[in-house]
Amino acid sequence: MSHFYSRYGPARHPRYTKGRVNQEYDAIILGAGAAGLMCAIEAGKRGRRVLVLERADRIGKKILISGGGRCNFTNLHTTPENFLSSNPHFAKSALARYTPADFIRLVEKHGIPYHEKKLGQLFCDRAASDITAMLERECRDARVEIRCNIQIQTVHKGQASQNDDSTSGQFVVQVQAKSDSEESLYTASRLVAATGGLSIAKIGATSFGYDLARQFGLKIVPARPALVPLVFTERDRRRWCDLAGASCEVAASVPPTKKKLQSFRENMLFTHQGISGPAILQISSYWDGKQAIHADLAPGRDLVAELRTREHRDQASWKAMVREILPRRFADRWLETYPLAGTSDRAFIDAERQLHQWEINPEKTEGYGKAEVTAGGVDTDELAAKTMETRKVPGLFFIGEVVDVTGQLGGFNFQWAWASGFCAGQAV
Ligand code: FDA
Numbered sequence: 001m002s003h004f005y006s007r008y009g010p011a012r013h014p015r016y017t018k019g020r021v022n023q024e025y026d027a028i029i030l031g032a033g034a035a036g037l038m039c040a041i042e043a044g045k046r047g048r049r050v051l052v053l054e055r056a057d058r059i060g061k062k063i064l065i066s067g068g069g070r071c072n073f074t075n076l077h078t079t080p081e082n083f084l085s086s087n088p089h090f091a092k093s094a095l096a097r098y099t100p101a102d103f104i105r106l107v108e109k110h111g112i113p114y115h116e117k118k119l120g121q122l123f124c125d126r127a128a129s130d131i132t133a134m135l136e137r138e139c140r141d142a143r144v145e146i147r148c149n150i151q152i153q154t155v156h157k158g159q160a161s162q163n164d165d166s167t168s169g170q171f172v173v174q175v176q177a178k179s180d181s182e183e184s185l186y187t188a189s190r191l192v193a194a195t196g197g198l199s200i201a202k203i204g205a206t207s208f209g210y211d212l213a214r215q216f217g218l219k220i221v222p223a224r225p226a227l228v229p230l231v232f233t234e235r236d237r238r239r240w241c242d243l244a245g246a247s248c249e250v251a252a253s254v255p256p257t258k259k260k261l262q263s264f265r266e267n268m269l270f271t272h273q274g275i276s277g278p279a280i281l282q283i284s285s286y287w288d289g290k291q292a293i294h295a296d297l298a299p300g301r302d303l304v305a306e307l308r309t310r311e312h313r314d315q316a317s318w319k320a321m322v323r324e325i326l327p328r329r330f331a332d333r334w335l336e337t338y339p340l341a342g343t344s345d346r347a348f349i350d351a352e353r354q355l356h357q358w359e360i361n362p363e364k365t366e367g368y369g370k371a372e373v374t375a376g377g378v379d380t381d382e383l384a385a386k387t388m389e390t391r392k393v394p395g396l397f398f399i400g401e402v403v404d405v406t407g408q409l410g411g412f413n414f415q416w417a418w419a420s421g422f423c424a425g426q427a428v
Pocket of ligand 1: 034036054055056059061063065071074151194197199204205207208400401410
């Protein structure tokens with residue numbers, strides 16, 4: 001018998017062939033993260049026999065580390081505009097069917113205390129483990145089986161014409177327990193890939209979902225790290241990185257695409273390699289790897305006009321003003337790097353423009369090891385927006401981060417995971 005970790009006892013229909021365990025379900029969900037667990041709960045509540053297969057030794061590892069350990073589980077102000085995708089309309093249906101209010105109801109049903117930190121971002125008062133415990137409890141109530149510590153070997157779909165009736169038209173998942181060499185075959189007419197993106201491999205991220213999509217001939221929008229710190233060029237590292245730890249409010253933007261300017265007014269933080277902080281994480285998702293990023297270091301301020309109201313309009317008053325706007329160390333470095341070229345009107349206008357339009361040309365991002373999410377993924381053209389089922393392969397679904405829908409910072413990625421998981425859970 002398998003040594004798989006199973007919280008809810010053995011499957012209901014085990015069969016044994018040549019030492020292998022064969023078990024049948026209505027739906028198999030690959031990945032016990034936010035999206036997979038939500039899908040499992042909803043399908044289980046509909047009376048489906050559901051199996052969740054998870055590679056890691058426990059469920060929801062990313063939930064546990066999210067939001068600095070407090071899980072920013074949704075955002076009150078979620079709109080489709082908070083998401084990036086090759087098809088900006090795709091997420092609308094799912095986001096409308098399962099809203100932040102729906103998830104809040106679930107959180108409140110379980111008596112989990114939470115608070116709004118800022119900008120509609122909801123966090124647990126205690127710990128992110130409140131959310132995983134809630135999902136686990138809901139799975140148990142919906143009679144969902146979860147198996148952790150497994151390695152998925154192969155996935156295929158039995159051909160309807162095959163003689164082997166048992167797998168005809170069914171998905172067959174061949175699995176091995178990590179602890180021994182015993183194999184199991186699980187079959188189901190519905191298969192849901194909820195294996196997430198490539199961010200943070202050390203807690204279990206794999207390319208499995210993308211590989212599965214390719215295996216079934218589905219298009220992928222190239223994946224890239226998003227919500228990720230940026231690395232300066234060697235020259236800028238030498239110039240700025242000893243300021244690591246200094247932060248200030250900026251409005252970060254990239255040149256507008258399709259006439260839409262994305263700009264984020266939040267903090268920017270110097271790191272040992274470059275820049276990070278909420279404003280930079282946000283804009284990193286829109287950065288194409290080549291264009292310059294603009295940081296307005298004095299957002300909303302008209303410095304030349306402010307200078308006019310001061311007693312003196314000279315080098316000293318300009319320095320004093322820059323030191324009011326930027327942290328001292330950064331201000332001094334800025335003034336060294338971009339000294340005022342005289343005291344003419346032109347010089348002040350140019351110096352102000354420089355502060356409003358600091359042009360940063362990062363060398364690269366810090367990559368998947370530091371990225372909060374993966375942008376790109378399974379092309380939404382391949383999926384039905386209402387159910388997340390693939391058009392080409394009936395019964396095959398993709399949900400959560402593996403899909404080409406990426407949220408901005410602030411609880412939107414979990415909202416997408418809950419919403420897409422919910423929609424698939426109604427359909428499997
Ligand atoms: P998720 O990655 O959660 O789950 C996928 C599951 O599949 C994992 O359990 C994984 O082990 C499993 N898996 C992978 N390969 C497998 C295989 N081959 N076989 C079986 N199982 C496999 N978002 C937000 O809204 N608010 C926040 O506060 C944060 N904070 C945050 C912090 C950090 C450090 C990170 C890295 C990310 C965040 N996020 C976030 C993003 C958020 O965590 C993410 O978008 C969701 O977890 C995505 O949910 P999924 O279920 O799609 O993937």
